[in-house]
Amino acid sequence: MAIDYSERIPNNVTLADNRRLQRALESWQPHYLRWWDELGPEGTQAYEVYLRTAISVESDGWANFGYVKMPDYRWGIFLAKPQDNRTIAFGDHQGEPAWQDVPGEYRSQLRRLIVTQGDTEPASVEQQRHLGRTCPSLYDLRNLFQINVEEGRHLWAMVYLLHAYFGRDGREEAEMMLERHSGDPDRPRILGAFNEATPHWLSYFMFTFFTDRDGKYQLASLAESSFDPLARTCQFMLTEEAHHMFVGETGIMRIIQRTCEVMRELRTDDPERLRGAGVIDLTTLQRFINFHYSVSLDLFGQERSTNAATYFTTGLKGRYHETRIDDDHRLTDATWPVYGLVNGVIVGDEQPALLALNERLRDDYIADCQRGLDRWNKVIESHRMGELLQLPHRAFNRRIGAFAETRVSPGGAVLSESEWEQGVANWLPTREDHAYIASLMQPVLEPGEMAGWMSPPARGIHGQPLEFRYVKFS
Numbered sequence: 177m178a179i180d181y182s183e184r185i186p187n188n189v190t191l192a193d194n195r196r197l198q199r200a201l202e203s204w205q206p207h208y209l210r211w212w213d214e215l216g217p218e219g220t221q222a223y224e225v226y227l228r229t230a231i232s233v234e235s236d237g238w239a240n241f242g243y244v245k246m247p248d249y250r251w252g253i254f255l256a257k258p259q260d261n262r263t264i265a266f267g268d269h270q271g272e273p274a275w276q277d278v279p280g281e282y283r284s285q286l287r288r289l290i291v292t293q294g295d296t297e298p299a300s301v302e303q304q305r306h307l308g309r310t311c312p313s314l315y316d317l318r319n320l321f322q323i324n325v326e327e328g329r330h331l332w333a334m335v336y337l338l339h340a341y342f343g344r345d346g347r348e349e350a351e352m353m354l355e356r357h358s359g360d361p362d363r364p365r366i367l368g369a370f371n372e373a374t375p376h377w378l379s380y381f382m383f384t385f386f387t388d389r390d391g392k393y394q395l396a397s398l399a400e401s402s403f404d405p406l407a408r409t410c411q412f413m414l415t416e417e418a419h420h421m422f423v424g425e426t427g428i429m430r431i432i433q434r435t436c437e438v439m440r441e442l443r444t445d446d447p448e449r450l451r452g453a454g455v456i457d458l459t460t461l462q463r464f465i466n467f468h469y470s471v472s473l474d475l476f477g478q479e480r481s482t483n484a485a486t487y488f489t490t491g492l493k494g495r496y497h498e499t500r501i502d503d504d505h506r507l508t509d510a511t512w513p514v515y516g517l518v519n520g521v522i523v524g525d526e527q528p529a530l531l532a533l534n535e536r537l538r539d540d541y542i543a544d545c546q547r548g549l550d551r552w553n554k555v556i557e558s559h560r561m562g563e564l565l566q567l568p569h570r571a572f573n574r575r576i577g578a579f580a581e582t583r584v585s586p587g588g589a590v591l592s593e594s595e596w597e598q599g600v601a602n603w604l605p606t607r608e609d610h611a612y613i614a615s616l617m618q619p620v621l622e623p624g625e626m627a628g629w630m631s632p633p634a635r636g637i638h639g640q641p642l643e644f645r646y647v648k649f650s
């Protein structure tokens with residue numbers, strides 16, 4: 177079923193049949209547009225961008241590609257198709273029909289899950305709003321805007337649930353989504369990583385690789401929810417999310433590719449000489465990996481969590497690919513290894529799996545990150561130059577969980593404060609690193625041209641050539 181774009185809010189939830197809900201969302205819409213105008217991508221009011229827009233939720237041909245004037249993008253509400261007779265896959269309600277409405281006893285917990293997820297979506301748009309000024313190419317600029325409009329749509333997805341199922345509280349939460357702002361000292365976004373600055377394109381590619389990937393794992397566990405509208409919303413969001421991680425993975429890969437080419441030309445891996453040649457040395461990249469990875473690990477929360485256990489037993493939030501896991505889906509006797517500090521040493525310890533669900537999701541995430549790093553390392557290996565990139569130890573640079581109070585090196589050694597102070601400039605991006613990266617950020621606005629610090633992508637968007645005019649400035 178194609179989506180009707182003549183409606184004020186395009187949707188596949190038969191919004192027109194529910195006048196009250198439609199009016200409520202139509203009164204939120206101008207607030208959203210004002211927020212987009214003030215805190216969305218800077219200076220883009222007149223840009224025409226080659227964007228994809230969802231036109232159905234079928235797996236083939238769900239998107240349409242064409243030029244869109246940025247403020248005229250049509251943010252809509254799209255849920256994946258319902259599954260016939262879907263039943264609950266896990267927890268105390270296993271085997272019962274999935275809920276089409278919110279059970280009163282789980283109302284506040286479900287609202288909290290939806291608000292926490294929803295809050296990240298506009299946050300990342302705010303974090304990335306200045307990047308358009310310094311794009312490495314029109315291709316990359318277009319991808320940035322694609323991600324921004326889709327994060328905006330993800331906010332719509334969560335706001336729809338709040339309006340449709342949570343009454344007045346939900347409407348108030350929807351307003352609050354536009355009142356908290358990334359990095360605002362008085363009204364910050366809910367989660368730490370979404371209050372960090374995204375000052376330049378290296379941070380942005382790292383963010384889309386590491387932090388959007390946290391989003392993938394959160395959405396995938398919510399896509400298992402017994403609350404069917406939430407599950408279906410998240411399933412469709414995951415379709416869009418894949419492109420965001422693609423942008424991060426290929427962005428970093430193109431930086432590595434360019435750096436390795438210059439390393440070969442100059443026959444050196446000396447960071448200073450590579451910087452002199454205008455590329456990003458691998459040691460600097462490693463420091464940015466260390467930072468973005470550790471900040472993103474925090475997003476999974478405490479290793480042992482009774483909240484996570486409750487979300488699972490009540491059926492609100494499943495595990496990654498819950499239905500594909502071969503066990504009782506109740507975790508009555510199961511255990512899971514959890515890392516912690518015992519007498520100053522990091523050890524993994526079997527704990528009740530029900531309490532370790534955050535840790536389990538974090539483990540799934542770590543494995544996925546490692547697969548991405550392996551693909552980056554293949555580029556380095558193919559040039560036979562330079563040290564391979566590594567994920568730091570999970571206890572490195574953590575602010576949340578069992579290691580929040582402990583200094584740990586990227587290799588996993590527990591350190592004293594002075595050892596940390598001595599090493600930290602080698603492990604996390606320094607002020608000089610940021611200044612150097614910032615010095616590379618000169619806009620490249622001619623079709624087909626590319627900044628000198630990254631190589632061109634393997635192919636263009638939707639079959640278009642690289643020299644295609646992905647963004648028109650009028």
Ligand SMILES: [Fe+2]
Binds near residue numbers: 297326327330391417
């Ligand atoms: Fe998103």
Ligand SMILES: [Fe+2]
Binds near residue numbers: 327388391417420
């Ligand atoms: Fe995303």
